[in-house]
Amino acid sequence: MTENTQILFKSRPTGWVDASHFEVAAGPVGEPGAGEVLVRNIFMSLDPYMRGRMRDQKSYAPGFELGQVLQAGMVGEVVASNDPSLAVGDLVEGRLGWETYSVAQAGAVNRVDGNVASLSHYLGVLGMPSMTAWVGLRNIGQPREGETVYVSAASGAVGQIAGQIAKMHGCHVAGSAGSFEKAAYIMDELGFDAAFNYKEASSLGDALGQACPDGIDVYFENVGGAMLDAVLLKVNPYARIVACGMISQYNLEKPEGVKNLGTMVGNKVKMQGFIVSDHMDLKSEFMAEMSGWLADGKIKYREDITQGLENAPAAFIGMLKGENFGKQVVQIGEAPK
């Protein structure tokens, strides 16, 4: 426990992220001071919003600093503690560094229960992405029985959950994803009613028309750009668009723009953005409901686990390009037996 492998933010991308923007370094393992703990990192989350943190502009999440260790959602084990609230062996989650060992304020991490199928679940189905789907539908989408809900990036960390929750509301649920295998997964495994591979669709409008023959009442928006434009031509009166993310725009130097916003007026469409971290007052309600659904087999969840911290940059770049199939996680260390 003397060497700490770390991934530093080496340079700022202007378009697509590549390996040159990261640097693998060997630093010392930190010493926890008063009120701090040393955490051995086990599972790390890679999320699309991190691309935004690489920009030099004001945002809801603070930007990454050049030359510093990148930050991510993490689950780890306390291996040294200088705070009475946490003991050696406790499992915790929080925002820590892309590194094998992190020093953290005890109050900045939360203890988690090791009694789960995999600790990685705290980064996905029992964590931020799943809560994003749950909050977005609860507060904005508000699907009603018999309505049509369409989810883009539907095989991903957020999309898988959004579609399954919409099914529980008795909706016709359609989804799109970037391969035939992903489209088959959301129908055959997750129970969506319709799915298509948007990359192979000759026209997004035709594909949406087939998948959502009665129009769209709720659009769970994860990708933006051309997909949003196509959805705007299929919305029903009083449709709700849950503006969760727009990943198709994150690596563009100039956003594409949207042409069909006019359909919102006559259809009285509501479109609202949200950031899940503003809703942490709902976390215990979310955890209780989602844990119950998981235990009852009502929710299925696919993770894509990359082994080894040194492979995190490639996994992050791959996720932005759609190479992940399910929630993208990196395993940094062994989970305790």
Ligand SMILES: NC(=O)c1ccc[n+]([C@@H]2O[C@H](COP(=O)([O-])OP(=O)(O)OC[C@H]3O[C@@H](n4cnc5c(N)ncnc54)[C@H](OP(=O)(O)O)[C@@H]3O)[C@@H](O)[C@H]2O)c1
């Ligand atoms: N508002 C919030 O608080 C909040 C919180 C978490 C996440 N989000 C947003 O939710 C969305 C999904 O995040 P996630 O964590 O669930 O990621 P994810 O879906 O697990 O992974 C990203 C996926 O986006 C798809 N994608 C990439 N480029 C695309 C493009 N040009 N057009 C269409 N799809 C593209 C790829 O899947 P395909 O193979 O299907 O293309 C890729 O696998 C993102 O926009 C993210 O920023 C928002």
